[in-house]
Amino acid sequence: xxxRFLPHxxxxxxxxxxWMLLVNQITVNSLVFAVILGLVIPVIxxxxxxxxxxxxxxxRAIEYVFVVLYDIVKANIEVALIVLFKPNRDLRPAWxxxxxxxRSPEAITMLAGTITLTPGTVSCDLAANGHAVLIxxxxxxxxxxxxxxxxxxxxxxxxxxxx
Amino acid sequence: MTHDLPLWGExxxxxxxxxAGLFALVGSIGLVKLPDPITRLHAPTKATTLGVGGVLIASxxxxxxxEGRVSMHELLITLFLLLTAPISALFIAKVxxxxxxxxxxxxxAPDSVGWAGYAADGPARGVREVxxxxxxxxxxxI
Numbered sequence: 029x030x031x032r033f034l035p036h037x038x039x040x041x042x043x044x045x046x047w048m049l050l051v052n053q054i055t056v057n058s059l060v061f062a063v064i065l066g067l068v069i070p071v072i073x074x075x076x077x078x079x080x081x082x083x084x085x086x087x088r089a090i091e092y093v094f095v096v097l098y099d100i101v102k103a104n105i106e107v108a109l110i111v112l113f114k115p116n117r118d119l120r121p122a123w124x125x126x127x128x129x130x131r132s133p134e135a136i137t138m139l140a141g142t143i144t145l146t147p148g149t150v151s152c153d154l155a156a157n158g159h160a161v162l163i164x165x166x167x168x169x170x171x172x173x174x175x176x177x178x179x180x181x182x183x184x185x186x187x188x189x190x191x
Numbered sequence: 192m193t194h195d196l197p198l199w200g201e202x203x204x205x206x207x208x209x210x211a212g213l214f215a216l217v218g219s220i221g222l223v224k225l226p227d228p229i230t231r232l233h234a235p236t237k238a239t240t241l242g243v244g245g246v247l248i249a250s251x252x253x254x255x256x257x258e259g260r261v262s263m264h265e266l267l268i269t270l271f272l273l274l275t276a277p278i279s280a281l282f283i284a285k286v287x288x289x290x291x292x293x294x295x296x297x298x299x300a301p302d303s304v305g306w307a308g309y310a311a312d313g314p315a316r317g318v319r320e321v322x323x324x325x326x327x328x329x330x331x332x333i
Contacts, residue, residue, distance in 0.1 A: 104241035111221035144277035152284040
């Protein structure tokens with residue numbers, strides 16, 4: 029019964045919150061419309077997500093968001109310093125292969141996005157069997173350190189979040 | 192009409208705007224200064240995120256200081272920025288991989304399966320040739 033009218037509770041909640049933020053004021057009117065959207069859109073789009081991702085620890089996801097936000101600020105400052113004060117000939121750009129332990133497409137997408145947003149790295153490609161990502165580092169005198177940081181700081185957390 | 196901004200609001204908004212402007216400037220400097228396309232990609236994906244973020248925080252503080260309400264639009268803009276920035280970066284990186292690099296200049300993928308971007312006939316989604324479904328049936332195998 030619940031699955032028929034509310035097939036994807038998390039999507040419904042996201043839609044309600046996103047609509048309230050768009051309207052930018054809390055009135056009964058907008059809340060009612062937000063709830064209607066939150067109920068109708070998941071039902072209509074049901075065929076588009078045949079196997080929906082499951083979160084094992086939603087609260088870990090919140091912790092993850094804050095870790096990433098903090099790292100984005102840190103990454104910005106680091107990259108800004110490199111751009112301003114490091115001559116080009118001292119730059120050590122490097123291609124790095126990061127083997128993956130996570131397998132679900134959602135977790136890999138999150139990891140790749142996080143890598144792009146954080147310290148001096150951009151994710152560029154995925155191995156054909158999905159078992160590794162290729163990333164480019166702006167300044168990596170020691171590529172192994174970058175790889176280990178990514179695996180421990182982000183991938184370990186994502187593995188706990190996605191079942 | 193113009194709102195009067197209290198002094199604390201004026202100072203906070205100014206600080207955030209200046210910091211944001213500095214980061215946006217550094218991002219643009221990086222675009223000019225760094226040696227090749229793939230390193231140039233690093234400057235705008237990061238420095239500009241914080242630049243826009245600073246402007247949005249300044250906007251929230253301004254609305255709060257003048258009208259006394261919390262404006263949440265900015266959070267949504269931040270969210271969409273964080274969702275879209277990696278995707279455009281990935282597109283530029285892919286272009287670079289195809290124009291300036293070959294599989295030989297990149298590190299080897301584990302299990303020697305190659306990188307998905309080069310494996311045009313490989314298992315990567317969207318590039319594999321799928322036979323057209325028989326009329327009257329629905330194809331579920333992708």
